[in-house]
Amino acid sequence: MRALVRIFSWLYAVAVYGFIFLPVVVLVLFSLQATSFPIPPFTGPSLRWYDAVLADTRLTSALLNSLLVAALSSAVAVTLGFLSAWGFARFALPGSALLRGLITLPLTVSYLIIGMGLLVLFNWAGIPKSLLAAGIGHVVINLPLCFAIIYSQMGDHQINIERAARDLGAPEWKVLLLITVPVMAPAIFAGFFLSMTFSWDEFVISFLLTRFDTTLPVEIWNLLRSGLNPKTNAVGSLVFAVSIVLVVLFELMLLRRKPA
């Protein structure tokens, strides 16, 4: 009986992990296909489709665009998120709880709604569809995330550290730059890397807000319209690899926080 339970729990675990990771495994496996179709039997391994991806200037420039948008929008989101977290943590504001709720609200709104809203707004304001517009969209979705991460790590014990700096003659901007930012660095980097992950993968907003220069997910979508081939698998695998690196960096930053 107990043996049976053991077997079933193992089977269950394998099924769950298989369900989660099988699509990724298939994607990566067939990106190494030597022939022209990403379907069994597996004919690889071969790197020809990776060569094809790197030779495709549309894909490589979309990749660079994606990195640029991810890095810049995340930098802006984390800066604004940090400043608002600091403001909420250090000053007694009227309606503080309500305002904190409002700032994190975009986390619960669908990207489609945010994207459409921005599209209408940019149209009205005369801002053309561009990487900049998509970047602003990414700031909108990532700022609440950065705020939530950094705010949760702003403890009361840092208040006295900031006071000590002020007491020793530091003006407010130096307190922020020399004390608060370095002390909060793990949370700030964690927010930054998680923002980058989300921006890097983001499709809907980029799709709605860019036109000629676009990001990698949108370019992959263009590629998919002409059907599946191992090249889409290869570029998908690359996207996945970058995401993994960013998530690992995020985890490292959040775990490193412990020894205070």
Next chain:
Amino acid sequence: MTAPLVDIRAVSHRFGQHTVLKNVSLKIEPGSYTILLGPSGSGKTTLLSILGGFVTPSEGKVLIRGEDCTAVPPAKRPTTTVFQDYALFPHMSVGSNVGFGLRMQGIDAATRTARAREALALVGLATAFDKKPHQLSGGQRQRVALARALVVEPAVLLLDEPLGALDLKLRRQMQDELKAIQKRVGTAFIHVTHDQEEAMALADHCVVMNDGRIEDEGPPERVYARPATRFSATFMGESTLISGSVTAAKDGTITVATQVGPLSLTGTLRAGASLAVAVRPEHLILGSAAGAVRLGTAKVSDVVFQGSFKRVLAVSEKDPALHFIAKVPAAATVQPSDIVAISCDAGDIILLAS
């Protein structure tokens, strides 16, 4: 007659509805070691925060070196604070921590390093310059905090329960060092504590606070020997308190009706005034001595051996509400449930008007 270094004038402070300081005035002399002593909630920490500039008082003024500093922010006033939790900058080395104040003054790196090393040597931590705060013990962090606050040469150094987080042995050791360092640098120290032993050991000037007011202030010897109020008689050391009222007053001699019967004492209170008679434990005599004031008999309820002396608790036979606290030599043969006569020298009696 020089002007006081710090002059606190009629300061009151409220947090919302709650008044934490009630019309407090205090003068601090240059080079003195002042202790603000009181239980939690007495307003001592708020007063220190007002001196440091972290709190602006609701009413009253704070003058430092004759200048009105009431609303001057911490960065711009000549005070520095040693925080209870040390508040060291965790991402900086010990040397950078100590040099931070000088860096804010725009002093060049070489001078900074030299002066930070000097300050660390002063607190006995010359070798810790390159370490990080988390590599140090609690006592060492305390010293770094002290060095960091002293290196900028403040007019007044404020210490918020600086020894509160240390164990007893280390606390007594740091206490001696604090006093030595204060004498060496000559800076005025203002130190908040609820530990009366710490207060007696360190203070040149002891300020006893309770419920937002200053109950008593003066040299600790005076505050201990002649406390001004009931509160300071019981908070700064222990006392036996006997309450009574004056029944007759003539030629500097008063007769007081008390729980233990009438006492004839030296004093100038009017007839009808109510008062308390306080006697320090070491001044109570078990057994009647010639010429001493008799305080009746009492039944010993507890004897605690404390090494160099025995602490005796006894209940008056005349009034069970009256508890005597006495300190007797360790060799005394007193035991629980003994009935003893209790007396004391007239000169050791403290009269507290109430």
